[in-house]
Amino acid sequence: MNLITISGPPSSGKTSVIIKTAAQLMQKGLKVAAVKFDCLHTDDDIAYERAGIPVKKGLSGALCPDHYFVSNIEAVVDWGLQNQFDVLVSESAGLCNRCSPYIKEIMAVCVIDNLSGINTPKKIGPMLRMADIVVITKGDIVSQAEREVFAARVHAVNPAAMVMHINGLTGQGAFELASLLMTGRREITSLKGSKLRFSMPSALCSYCLGETRIGASYQMGNVKKMNMEEQP
Amino acid sequence: MISNESLLSASIATLHKEYPYINQFLEAYPFLSRQPHDQPLARILLELESQDEDLAFDAQSFLNQMREFIVQMQEFLGQNEGNVEVITVLPGRDKHGNPEAYESVELLKGTVTSIVGPTGSGKSRLLADIEWVAQGDTPTGRSILVNNRPPDTDWRFASGRKLVAQLSQNMNFVMDLEVEEFLMLHARSRMVNDAETLVQRIIAKANELAGEKFGPQTPITALSGGQSRALMIADTAILSSSPVVLIDEIENAGIDRRKALELLIREEKIVLMATHDPILALMADQRIVISNGGIAKLIVTTPEEKLMLSELEHYDRKMMAFRNQLRIGGLLHELKES
Incomplete structure (x- = not known):
């Protein structure tokens, strides 16, 4: 089975890109399944089912979605192996810009959209910098100049990635992404012993454990303070 | 070919001098600009090691990406553009x-x-x-x-x-x-x-x-x-x-x-x-x-079609004139035949 991790800021078009790309893979006779990781709510599982893609969903609730992802991905992979899927796509929303959901030697795709602002590529951490493929969406509604500037910004933070444009509504570009994914495919039988490409955002303080009161005396553990003096 | 070693021994100032476009790449790492520009990169990266987690910074992948960026830019600047005939x-x-x-x-x-x-x-x-x-x-x-x-x-x-x-x-x-x-x-x-x-x-x-x-x-x-x-x-x-x-x-x-x-x-x-x-x-x-x-x-x-172009353009201008007549608040039948 091939595992592909797809990540990107909320509403960047991940689900649309995956469904359009999966349709291309299924046309080639491959069995494609998906798992959707989100925080509080998602209806994307319905969209997957409607497209004929078996899906599992996981809501992290009060936990950091990244941590939730990494604690569950192994079980998801086992589910995929048992069902003999050819391709398993994991979709996770990068809810903070520090998200880092990619696994070493597992195909990593970041989906980011032209409308998110030209400084966005700079703001996103490992989720963009460590992706193998960067898919840029919503190019059909901005000018050619803006597309070129945005792509150049993406290239500056991740020069090694392949950058491609996909229209999530029409599916233009999905065929090409599907061929790319199949050229770079790598069979896996387990994730045991695999490593993340980058450490995840950490948090271990009293607020993680349900503290709601504000004030220094309630803050324990990994607490970080802004430096109010040094800033102009 | 550029090696990671040669990049590590260079200072930020030297990098700027040798690769003027490196600015585009370094912009994404604002904390680097606060480091001494005359020190070898190796030393700066070593100093940053303790804050790697906070900055979401990985020195090795930073170096690889920077090398990749320079290689691609050199190719890009060396190629003859507009050569698709x-x-x-x-x-x-x-x-x-x-x-x-x-x-x-x-x-x-x-x-x-x-x-x-x-x-x-x-x-x-x-x-x-x-x-x-x-x-x-x-x-x-x-x-x-x-x-x-x-x-x-x-x-x-x-x-x-x-x-x-x-x-x-x-x-x-x-x-x-x-x-x-x-x-x-x-x-x-x-x-x-x-x-x-x-x-x-x-x-x-x-x-x-x-x-x-x-x-x-x-x-x-x-x-x-x-x-x-x-x-x-x-x-x-x-x-x-x-x-x-x-x-x-x-x-x-x-x-x-x-x-x-x-x-x-x-x-x-x-x-x-x-x-x-x-x-x-x-x-x-x-x-x-x-x-x-x-x-x-x-x-x-065909040449016959090209001849029709002037006829079509004539109608087009006529429509434009009607449109303009509407815009300025006139009556359409008052527009003179051109």
């Missing part, structure tokens, strides 16, 4: 698997080809084939040649330089910038030498195309539909890196379409235009007829 589309098959009945379609630089056919007939797929430089590996089975041979450049993944630039009616400017600032931003991302001259030229050209004038300080989001279209076309003609320009209809409002096409031709673009407007279709040198996902035929615009 001709694109050839070799036949594949239509939606039903029937072979396409044409020999080859040649798209020459500085010429216009129109594409006609009903919605859903496969116009987008044709474009996608060109953009992806299909080698018999897309659903249509078509092959694309660049300068008469299978392309040697890796057009598919070169993020700095895509084969096709696109202009359509649905596109809007979304950045909150003034015209001049915006064009400078585009010029800088393209790393052209004479950015200021180019930007002034684009503004002048766009104003020649637009019905109503605008200045360098107009916010791009405040431009009218016609002005936006004019600026997009002038910018794509003069500043875009892509040799092929695809236009999806140009509405006949607020923009001189003939001048727009002439500009793209003069800038030696290969122009493809999806249109059902007879005037635009006749301005093209040839037109591709698409049906059922395949190229059904290739028509070279």
Whole structure:
């Protein structure tokens, strides 16, 4: 089975890109399944089912979605192996810009959209910098100049990635992404012993454990303070 | 070849001197600019090690990415741009698997080809084939040649330089910038030498195309539909890196379409235009007829058709005059025959 991790800021078009790309893979006779990781709510599982893609969903609730992802991905992979899927796509929303959901030697795709602002590529951490493929969406509604500037910004933070444009509504570009994914495919039988490409955002303080009161005396553990003096 | 070792022994100041474009890459790491510029990079990275987690910074991948960036920039700056003379589309098959009945379609630089056919007939797929430089590996089975041979450049993944630039009616400017600032931003991302001259030229050209004038300080989001279209076309003609320009209809409002096409031709673009407007279709040198996902035929615009162009333009001007009469609050029957 091939595992592909797809990540990107909320509403960047991940689900649309995956469904359009999966349709291309299924046309080639491959069995494609998906798992959707989100925080509080998602209806994307319905969209997957409607497209004929078996899906599992996981809501992290009060936990950091990244941590939730990494604690569950192994079980998801086992589910995929048992069902003999050819391709398993994991979709996770990068809810903070520090998200880092990619696994070493597992195909990593970041989906980011032209409308998110030209400084966005700079703001996103490992989720963009460590992706193998960067898919840029919503190019059909901005000018050619803006597309070129945005792509150049993406290239500056991740020069090694392949950058491609996909229209999530029409599916233009999905065929090409599907061929790319199949050229770079790598069979896996387990994730045991695999490593993340980058450490995840950490948090271990009293607020993680349900503290709601504000004030220094309630803050324990990994607490970080802004430096109010040094800033102009 | 640049090695990670040579990068590690260089200081930030040396990097800036040797690779003037490195700024674009380093911008994403603002904390580096606060480090001493005269110290070897190796030392700075060592100092940063304790904060790696906080900065979401990985020294090894930073180095690899920086090396990759420099290598790509050196290639990019070394290559001779605008060297795509001709694109050839070799036949594949239509939606039903029937072979396409044409020999080859040649798209020459500085010429216009129109594409006609009903919605859903496969116009987008044709474009996608060109953009992806299909080698018999897309659903249509078509092959694309660049300068008469299978392309040697890796057009598919070169993020700095895509084969096709696109202009359509649905596109809007979304950045909150003034015209001049915006064009400078585009010029800088393209790393052209004479950015200021180019930007002034684009503004002048766009104003020649637009019905109503605008200045360098107009916010791009405040431009009218016609002005936006004019600026997009002038910018794509003069500043875009892509040799092929695809236009999806140009509405006949607020923009001189003939001048727009002439500009793209003069800038030696290969122009493809999806249109059902007879005037635009006749301005093209040839037109591709698409049906059922395949190229059904290739028509070279005949002299007889070209003669009709002036007749059509006459009606067009008449319609424009009526439109103008409406705008100024007049009665249509009062408009004199021209």
